[in-house]
Amino acid sequence: MKLWLFGLYGIVATTAVAGDRAVKKGITDTTGLVSSLPVFKDLERYSPLNFDQFGGHEIRALDRNLYSELFSHWEENQHFDYRILKELEEDLKDIKAKKGTALNCGSGVLEELKPVSTLEDEGLSLEQIVERIEKDILEFKDDETVAVNVASTEPVIPYDQEVHGSLEGFERAIKENRKDRISASMIYAYVSLKNGIPYGNFTPSAGSGIPALKELAEKNGVPHAGNDGKTGETLVKTTLAPMFAYRNLKVLGWMGYNILGDLDGKVLSHKQNKESKVVSKDKVVSKILGYEPYTITEINYFPSLQDNKTAFDFIHYQGFLGTKMKFYFTWDAVDAIVAAPLVLDIARFLNFAKKKGVKGVVKELAFFFKSPMDTDEYNTHKQFETLVNWYRSLK
Amino acid sequence: MKLWLFGLYGIVATTAVAGDRAVKKGITDTTGLVSSLPVFKDLERYSPLNFDQFGGHEIRALDRNLYSELFSHWEENQHFDYRILKELEEDLKDIKAKKGTALNCGSGVLEELKPVSTLEDEGLSLEQIVERIEKDILEFKDDETVAVNVASTEPVIPYDQEVHGSLEGFERAIKENRKDRISASMIYAYVSLKNGIPYGNFTPSAGSGIPALKELAEKNGVPHAGNDGKTGETLVKTTLAPMFAYRNLKVLGWMGYNILGDLDGKVLSHKQNKESKVVSKDKVVSKILGYEPYTITEINYFPSLQDNKTAFDFIHYQGFLGTKMKFYFTWDAVDAIVAAPLVLDIARFLNFAKKKGVKGVVKELAFFFKSPMDTDEYNTHKQFETLVNWYRSLK
Amino acid sequence: MKLWLFGLYGIVATTAVAGDRAVKKGITDTTGLVSSLPVFKDLERYSPLNFDQFGGHEIRALDRNLYSELFSHWEENQHFDYRILKELEEDLKDIKAKKGTALNCGSGVLEELKPVSTLEDEGLSLEQIVERIEKDILEFKDDETVAVNVASTEPVIPYDQEVHGSLEGFERAIKENRKDRISASMIYAYVSLKNGIPYGNFTPSAGSGIPALKELAEKNGVPHAGNDGKTGETLVKTTLAPMFAYRNLKVLGWMGYNILGDLDGKVLSHKQNKESKVVSKDKVVSKILGYEPYTITEINYFPSLQDNKTAFDFIHYQGFLGTKMKFYFTWDAVDAIVAAPLVLDIARFLNFAKKKGVKGVVKELAFFFKSPMDTDEYNTHKQFETLVNWYRSLK
Amino acid sequence: MKLWLFGLYGIVATTAVAGDRAVKKGITDTTGLVSSLPVFKDLERYSPLNFDQFGGHEIRALDRNLYSELFSHWEENQHFDYRILKELEEDLKDIKAKKGTALNCGSGVLEELKPVSTLEDEGLSLEQIVERIEKDILEFKDDETVAVNVASTEPVIPYDQEVHGSLEGFERAIKENRKDRISASMIYAYVSLKNGIPYGNFTPSAGSGIPALKELAEKNGVPHAGNDGKTGETLVKTTLAPMFAYRNLKVLGWMGYNILGDLDGKVLSHKQNKESKVVSKDKVVSKILGYEPYTITEINYFPSLQDNKTAFDFIHYQGFLGTKMKFYFTWDAVDAIVAAPLVLDIARFLNFAKKKGVKGVVKELAFFFKSPMDTDEYNTHKQFETLVNWYRSLK
């Protein structure tokens, strides 16, 4: 099984690859990997944990390699034991990214990540960009290849029925070089699905979520899933909010205030790029409760934290006899560490799905996402049950 | 439907009664009542929310009434809107407790609650105590009466196979006046079950949990449930711990530090009386995770908080690549407010169970308890599903 | 001694008056009053705690009285024991506000507080407004009258050298009816200082802080002080930040996130009205540390909290060998309760200052303010020492 | 200037030495060092930061060296950047501890640190132990040598007027081999002071605090200071408690709950060894407030945290009109990192004191200690002012 990552040199991608290799070498265990829970034991037969090969697209540091980029992230974050890092150099230094596209990726990406180098910089048309992306992937892929988007979050692209509403319209727009309507994540998803490669969207970017690409997935019989990895504060929210519901406690307000540094934090400090993220995080509480309490959902840049995302949540709720009470939580985790294993999990389950003939949106993977496609199930407990049942019913 | 409460003048009992009456008068809503969730709508037909009558046993303030005692608690805690309180005087001032027993209730009860007045003070034998308790209850009860124990927490009584192991042994011990082996909560549970009254144990005291009384319940075809209302920190623990399990995150340590004032806090500040409580709270995490992380579970007296229980939890866990991360929560609630509605819920579901012919331990009520009898299901989410399914299957 | 309050029906004002009367009646003690600390014992001789009379300006609820307004605030907040409230009706129901001005008070005030009724609504010119304000105050004042501004926060008025730079320019602008340049708080401060009444500014509004009014205070020999009562998160910040400085620990970032409901919260939810507040809160850390760490200072509206201001602070700092560490605090207080006694304190110290011949800005009162005028001393500890020393040297 | 450390292989000691060397090499800066603040600039002339030599006593790992022990601590804690660590091997690998004594160090030390190797194990009498300790130190010392105790915390030794009350009694007890009355820290302090070496006690152990040794210090004209480095929760307490005092807010209760792992945590998990620590931490609040609020002060072992001390504090206080409010803080720091620079600071100031002819207890160093000797000043702010003034008056 092979894994192609859009955003290959990001901290999530490099950590996912490093983790896979460290498990393979036996220098770390499978802690953090959902797909390695006893309940999914047989998955190993369909989608063995250790991937055969890694590749991906990038728009940054293209003259470097995965190890050097992992090392840079590590120097800022020291996000795992240096003794593990040291042992991985040989395994990772030959993994190199291909040049990608940053179409409609917003100022967050273009300014904060510079110097950036993209296919469009070479003067290519949309059609040519698609061809180049396709070429890279075709060279890499085998029958068990999955692609996951872990590139920086794009701004929200206004929905355009003509372009996004049908596969035919989408392909026409590519031909007509409608660069204003199509973003990098759509191109990546398009190429993947077109070539029968299951696609996971770990970001809140559009990706495969537009009708045109859902149509393509159905047509080609490819499974896909997204959006936006549910790793931190939202994971806790969707685990805890049900408690208030079960107990008939009325949530009056829920404040969630997130801070982080790092590239991701920098990109999200751009209003435009932040938008899709905040929407994604905000709606979960009301979806679970069935009514709309007052909510605050903010993400802010806090440079010294680097990838150490910290979230402050405050829940004000009303109990019996109208009495108001309080609940506070603080999430203090390393974003890449909670995210990376899920990237591997998603890839493994998508490959399993493909083998089992599942096509289109795999809504049973909702457990992994903040904004799961095609389902209204946000309760983490239920999502986990759904995942287990789905897996059991297929294997 | 009628409700008999052991510990009638406690803050939980008085608040439960006040709440029931306030809902009846339409001056508060059903927030906090699980049994009033839409999913249990038809319960109203079997066990209508507003009880016909309240009564109970006490060992304190026997010359007073439920309103005066509610008022005392309110003066310390102002635990709900004074405008509600004012309106309840007429409804509550004629509810008066009967004199109970404090056998083996420990120094926490005898010293902190004094002056205490009990049946044993009158020089009665065990058998005579049982008779008196029975007489009070028989005078009160009708076909739809439920009893719930909300008296102060007793010390752990060492298990004695001869006395606790069989109904026959238990009844012999009563006859033989074995006062060292039988505690107040056992007597209350015995009388209830003997007389066909469903019994709920909202405390960690022994209650109906000994084999002798389980036998009695089976024999008499009476449903019962317990132990120890799951209202605060433990509710959160059992909601949150599954998240770590689902995500294959390894909990290294879980600290739970609880402080509260009030009578309950005072009683629990006695080592002996605290014991059963701490055990009850401590084991839930390992039951859910399937392994035993390092845990700290403490309850301490903090007088100025009164009934405003505050808990500080810290979870240290390990993620992918061995990285340690942190999660903190603070629970700041009013104990009586989160507890009182559950007392009504438990009573309603037990009455429903009786009508449906359920007998013995109703393990499907685990959702309401820290140490549910006869089940290993501690995950709040699953307990809720179990409750709903059980209810649906019977109604 | 008499006290005139701008914003008389606000929660701070009504609580200050209620507290003063409750102390007088002996139904509460002097907890919270700095001026009642043993070290200021003799102040009682100059500025006795219990004021002879209260009055003030308002733009809201002018047909009501101080008790009814206190009661409204109390119903939302239950911010002190209802038994105290009940006893104050007689003392407070005859205190009635005069109609004030809301010139340049922004949408926060005009929209959130409506229906609003102001002198400018009557079609009065600036000069006529000043006259009316002056008339009200002159009718009330005696030789020992102090005025304190506790009205809603105004937007920042752009500095205009011509109007704000000199007394002569300011008075000319009044004559010329330059309504765009002069705000309500300036008018109130002007009238106070012009008539020899010491003036305290408990808000971040301009008040007496413009050069024109400082000149007036000097000229008339009147003491004044401000700005913005230091009651909550900023109090803690300025108490704690010195610790990092003394220990040579390097603050990398300081996040302060405040939420509150209530009128004040509503007004501050207007961008414009919030501006001066945030500036006022933000700069204190760098003033104390001597360098500028990354800071986040936000205030947001959270309706269900009412006046129960809650603040979440996170301090990221660097210690020996470059290691990063963390400190978190949560402030959970009732804004009016921490603010009200300071209003009385400020009035007492200003009256004392006047008696001792102090004129102009009393920078030794910096202890009470977030943005103390004419001083760079933000360290709470030093400010307290300064206050004590100043008091001792004068008395 | 040379530094002798009792407990040389502990994490505080090794980190102090590592830090000193890293500053010398220019690979870290002086962050965390109080003595390097601009206000103490000239101290460099008297007690230059970079020490000429380090030595000390140990009872553990005597066949190893300071680098290997630092490395062990680092492997558990990764408490500073590994790039700094790597560079220090050469500088630290030749620093080796001498065998010390563990007389009356309690089960915490003897069990948790085993295998332990001490002079008493060799069968030496008290007098012989003193001689051996003295020999080691005399071989090392020069005119500018200071000794600091950073060994594990000893149990409280019951005060015995005969032995501890006078120098003569103490020396007699040594001769008489009264091993039950004299603890390791007293022996170390005795030898230091006897030989004119300034002595700092960074632990709550008895050290130089008994009358006998105070007499010795006076007699020999040696400065000494202690007890118990004020590094974490207590530092915050003593910075924050004054705020409540200044504002006349009444502290109702103060909970401080500390958890840590590591050797220090293990030793403190022994009741006996914990005792002095808890006393030391507990009294500071009442000393500052002038009354005794309800307090909880606990330290508990939490293995996975290692040296990452985490403290949870909750302050319940009463404000104006009797209203109760809350304040919470969480301290999340690395104990060795906050402690190590203070060890260097204390040594530098003691050396300065000696040069300036100061003898006996230097109470002006109270700033560095939880239980400063011979002073009642616990307010961190005042202690800092005292330190600065003392330094200025002498230099």
Ligand SMILES: NC(=O)c1ccc[n+]([C@@H]2O[C@H](COP(=O)([O-])OP(=O)(O)OC[C@H]3O[C@@H](n4cnc5c(N)ncnc54)[C@H](O)[C@@H]3O)[C@@H](O)[C@H]2O)c1
């Ligand atoms: N870490 C988490 O917990 C988490 C959770 C949910 C979602 N996500 C999302 O995952 C994504 C990656 O996060 P990260 O922390 O690794 O961020 P990162 O900034 O470290 O990595 C993103 C990488 O993508 C590259 N990139 C940007 N635009 C690209 C493009 N158009 N094509 C190819 N490469 C591109 C960047 O150069 C960078 O190397 C973000 O969108 C983030 O919002 C992360």
Ligand SMILES: NC(=O)c1ccc[n+]([C@@H]2O[C@H](COP(=O)([O-])OP(=O)(O)OC[C@H]3O[C@@H](n4cnc5c(N)ncnc54)[C@H](O)[C@@H]3O)[C@@H](O)[C@H]2O)c1
């Ligand atoms: N409040 C919660 O959230 C919660 C949660 C779980 C369990 N509980 C348990 O519920 C019980 C009641 O709590 P509370 O806060 O109301 O305490 P409380 O002290 O206010 O009430 C207990 C009452 O029981 C009475 N009592 C004591 N021993 C008795 C006896 N042997 N017979 C009859 N009456 C007796 C006392 O006089 C008192 O009035 C406690 O055991 C507590 O541990 C409470």
Ligand SMILES: NC(=O)c1ccc[n+]([C@@H]2O[C@H](COP(=O)([O-])OP(=O)(O)OC[C@H]3O[C@@H](n4cnc5c(N)ncnc54)[C@H](O)[C@@H]3O)[C@@H](O)[C@H]2O)c1
């Ligand atoms: N509560 C605190 O801890 C605290 C601390 C620092 C500063 N402050 C400031 O104190 C002020 C009062 O706070 P509050 O909580 O009492 O708010 P509030 O909204 O309850 O009271 C303000 C009152 O001022 C009145 N008002 C508004 N504009 C006026 C005007 N131009 N003339 C006369 N009256 C006017 C309003 O009608 C209202 O009654 C605010 O500016 C607030 O920012 C409060």
Ligand SMILES: NC(=O)c1ccc[n+]([C@@H]2O[C@H](COP(=O)([O-])OP(=O)(O)OC[C@H]3O[C@@H](n4cnc5c(N)ncnc54)[C@H](O)[C@@H]3O)[C@@H](O)[C@H]2O)c1
């Ligand atoms: N780290 C802090 O923030 C802090 C603050 C205040 C006080 N302290 C105190 O400083 C001391 C050291 O703390 P640490 O974290 O370095 O602990 P540690 O356990 O890492 O180090 C203590 C060292 O002392 C050695 N030791 C024990 N008894 C000895 C004896 N009698 N003679 C010689 N050596 C002996 C041990 O072998 C160990 O190497 C402890 O007493 C601790 O309570 C630490």
Ligand code: NA
């Ligand atoms: Na709170």
Ligand code: NA
């Ligand atoms: Na933390």
